[in-house]
Amino acid sequence: MYWKPELETMERDTLEALQLEGLKKSVTSAAKSVFYGNQFTKINLDPSSVLSLEDIRKIPFTTKDDLREAWPYGFLAVSKDELVRMHSSSGTTGRATVIFHTARDLESWTDLLARSMYMAGMRKTDVFQNMMTYGLFTGGLGFHYGAEKIGSLTIPVGAGNSRRQIQIMKDFETTAIHIIPSYALHLSEIFEEMGVDPRRDTKLRMAFLGAEPHTEKTRQKVEEFYGLRAFNSFGLSEMNGPGVAFECQYQMGMHLWEDNFFMEIIDPDTLETVADGIEGELVLTTLKREGMPILRYRTKDLTRIIPEPCQCGRTHRRIERIKGRTDDMMILKGVNIFPIQIEKKLMEIAEVGNNFLIILERDGYNDHMIVRVEVLKDFFSGDLKQLEALRKRITAELQSDILITPRVELVEPNSLPKTEGKAVRVIDNRKD
Template identity: 45%
Template sequence: MFFDEEFETLPREAIQALQLKRLQAMVSRVYHCVPFYRDSLDKAGVAPDSFRSLADLQRLPFTYKQDMRDSYPYRMFAVPMEEIVRIHASSGTTGKPTVVGYTKKDIDNWAALMARSFVAAGVHKGDIIHNAYGYGLFTGGLGAHYGAERLGASVIPMSGGNTQKQIMIMQDFGSTVLTCTPSYSLFMAEAAKEEGIDFKQLKLRVGIFGAEPWSEAMRNDIESKLNLSAVDIYGLSEIMGPGVAIECAAAKKGLHIWEDHFIPEIINPETGAVLPEGEKGELVITTITKEGIPLIRYRTRDITSLTYEPCVCGRTHARIARMSGRSDDMLIIRGVNVFPSQIESILMGVEGVEPHYVLIVDRKDMLDTLEVQVEVGEEIFSDEIKHLQALSFQIEKKIKEMLGVTCKVRLVEPKSITRSEGKAKRVIDNRPKA
């Protein structure tokens, strides 16, 4: 089942021809309309009309989040403000947020790509979509909302928060699709259990989860607790919002990235060199249809890999692997590189451990330390001290063996780790800043 079969099943040669045509037009436009890119291309010695193949893309310099912050709020827009119909901004934790503007055509394309993504995930026109992504400057809520409407499905604009009401609405309104962050879906499951509500009695069948890295083990946990098929979706506000890439229900083996609108590359995050197909590195995206704020070789900081292998669903667009973390979220503990998602995968494989954890990084006597606080079930927590100590040691040993990092595991009582209705805060880094 397709939303736009012609474009979703384009042969590889046709995709590349379309990408080159759109890339040439976009580079020429930003050179003449965006001072930042005119300066950037001039410094790189690249003429906007010198593109003859997609390989020429590698001649272009990268764009960084800091470039967008330095251009705050509107200096990277490629059209006059009277053509901007929507403004979103990222939830930046430091400094100014990154601001993105959309023309009417940008909004139309976004809605179509979200509808395309919904269909790939197994959603159809007759579904009732319970949208618990946050509305407002965050792109998640409105991105999913417009996509649901473009598909013709019924959408419930719940936004985040008020979890008890969320569960009541899903029960009473007969929701069949849930959209939210994966961590919030588990929070919902926990709250429903406290109220004696069994998700198996609800009509939910598909969950579309994104905005934070999550592991295959967490997918299994979500599917078990919420009684649905959990699908991974990818997007970021700088590029568009949700709907840049999504898993298809037929395979769930990588996320189809819509190459008629975006050109993906995988680079070595240290050197910037483009890596071959299948190698893990940082995802770089060039937008080729955006009007409001086109971006050239944007450094997403998300770690993944890319494959062009044919998919059983019939879609011909490349697939990116599930995000394993972010290059700027990577922890370096005594010289060992560690991603929170790697520790999560280990924790989720331990019986009795709950999917709620936090990593606390500190520095003592000039050495970095890592403490993993993780909740355990009520029956485990009330067990004898020696059993809790044995479980802690078991987890410490697994983390050491699999990741090569020494840590202290502290088992904490149920519901003692702060829950999040949006992106979960997994890391507390108390090390002194340089």
């Protein structure tokens, strides 16, 4: 029932000793990177002064902005020749963060995925359909290699093309899928259109839901419609991608692989570490990554550590389902989007004002982004065609940057709420 029994059920003392060893290595190798090298010099930190896990608090937090500023190679702890793979955070083009892997890094990542999928119950006998985007996005390739490592027949179908997905599920008797939760719900409508009942007409038995925070209710809906067990998975490209924390068969929180990552939960306001069981922002440190070690990375994801041991016998502590974010990042169809990206694009268009509002809606099982934009008075010539053309142009401009197609609505000047202080730019109406 364990992929790596000795690691997964290791005594806490031994696990912590392993973590300390990893931490020391990570800090030492991070010092070789331009970013951490400069930082350590600035704060006068000697990597050899990290002698206990508590000593990690001597190290400043790393943020997404740091990763962007050091773009592209400022975080490398090895020579570029050692790298074999690049990935980037999902979605964004202008503000993407990139992560590099050595061959050993890919091996550990693959092992983490195999461990995670095996933990949820996937076996060699399964047929695995990977319905995630392949390419720079970590969700596709990450799971792909994990599934092959387990030995399951892996179908790299990628995202989209709903009818073909369903046909493949039927034809090749897919038993396990990896899918974005909102897409899983959307796909249920296509099943109905095609007159295919997943419970009756497919052999589906498990699903990995990932790349998008979702609620327990969404999981239940997916489980019910497809007649399978759906497992929550957590990851972020900065920490490889998927394979950071996964649910076991008890589906009560996600085991975070503590031999690979050191976790802290902090109060996002005071930045102080909080006790186990208290909700806060998850902060992660890579313990095994060679190419690009990242120390005390602020994930901006809100969760808490579940201190109680799990019935499954694994000693790696669990975190709760992600509750939300401490920043304004939106996740739509698995794509990360910041309001500032929209603002930046709109500001480049002369005919519109700076005032805009983003509304996220759930229409049936489909998530949409509506962008309301104020038209400048001077631009209006009384022509509907001109407005239509402008609307299309804004849509195309935004689509090129955020990779999903928003519904742009032109509104009258001064009709949107005024921006006083911190503007409310996003209204999220998505509910179960």
